[in-house]
Amino acid sequence: MTSRLSAIALNTFREAVRDRVLYNLILFALLLVASAPLFGQISIDIEHLVFVNVGLSSISLFGVIIAIFIGIGLVSKEIEKKTLYTILSRPVRRWEFIVGKYFGLMVTLVVNAALMTLGFYIALLVTSGKWTSADGRLLVPIYFAILEFLIMTAVTLLFSSFSTPIFSAIFAFAIFVIGTFGDDLRNFAGAAHGITKWFATATAYILPNFAPLNVIGQAAHNQPITGSLIVVNTLYALIYSAAVTAGSVLIFERRNLK
């Protein structure tokens, strides 16, 4: 089972690495990170702040875009090229195919994030000319961005398991937007009454909440991020993405592929 999963994951990673879209996005993200010092120069006394905000936001946003653009084709491409039938005719179970795809995309995203982080830190070192302990703390928002990718990859794969690539992209992006306003949705549920309250609360809990994962502002202002928040955010991201992947397996198992 483990070998089958790792084989699918590795192939997914290889396929993603060959994708030109991926390189275009990484290049664009790196350019944006590198241009951050220019943004800072046209303002007053916020060079470092702008650099950190633009750099970290680029890593997070481009990671999500890559997750969506590669994730939407994970299942449909295999069906389109008829390679899925070859895979499933071997002793590979459908759930293994889905979980393998998930891990493959996650590896891709972690590698991308690592590359962008490297670019970010090189640019930071070049612009500030020194390394401080506060710079090390900027790894926390990058880690949270990876947790965000965990969830977004699972969500994209869920839509990809039953929908066309274009609709999967639209649905996944909509979930991402709603998730960034997760706190507002929760507050709305708190302020509502009657059936609206129940409906809003259920929606708020079923949809992902990316707000606690976005600590870029705090990190840029050098505000502390507690260890317990890191732990519970990790737990939340792992459990939620596992739940959504279980949903994908459930759909894909029942899907008629004839």
Add this chain to the structure above:
Amino acid sequence: MKRRNTVTIVAAALLVVLLTGSVLARQRVEGLRGKEATLEEILYVPSGEALKRMSLGYSSLLADIYWTRAVQYFGSHFDQNSTRYDLLAPLLDITTDLDPHLIVAYETGSIFLSQSVPAGAGEPEKAVALLEKGIRENPQYWHLYFTLGFVHYIDRKDYKAAQKAFDTGSKLPGAHVWMKVMAARMAERGGDISTAIALWQHILDSNTDKAIRENATMHLASLHADADIEALERVVHIYFDSTHSLPREWSDLIHRGILRGVPLDPTGVPYKLTPDGTVTVQDLSKFKFLGEFRSNRN
């Protein structure tokens, strides 16, 4: 087939268990973040104009979101009996920068701002600034003048400004007749009796609605009586200065040539001269608003 069914059952069970787990984990996250989870007390982009450019043309949608945030910010602080609403004015400013025609943000937002703490932010000056911005952007919307007059009257006690707002708004197309009524009321409050009488007279002359006409008649009667009583009390004062005693009846004043005859109120009934030299009407029920003008002015 049997294996697929087993996978389906396991996946469904996992889905339920993991979703429940994610809800519990999220509650832990919310518990940790506390108040921060409601609305951070920082505006990372404090400029509405900058946000408008960043919204790529979807500024109206963003304005709706910011308006929702303003309402939630106010609601959460109100529930906590907060004495500080620091972000309320900037949130409303950003909202109305993003969508200058979002009338509700001006109307309701200004009430949030103007009410005294803890019911509101206790910032009537900012409420006035917000409404004036709304009027600049929506000059034909008379409701904004009504709210402006309300804020001036209730929270700023600036009756002249309130009267001006109601009066200006009442001249706009579609303005409710009560705008004129309120303008007249403000004139009373502001101590300007002649303006109040003129405005109430205009309401009486320009309206056919029975209730409004009755109300205007009642106000006019009270205002005329107020003016008469002021004049009569001055006459009593003149009598006292010359005789060093207070008049017992109107005839005392008539005999000394200070009055030509017994003074009558607007309903035709003689005014009542009290032993302490003050003047009033015989039937107070016919002068519902009697004394209001004079007491507010004082």
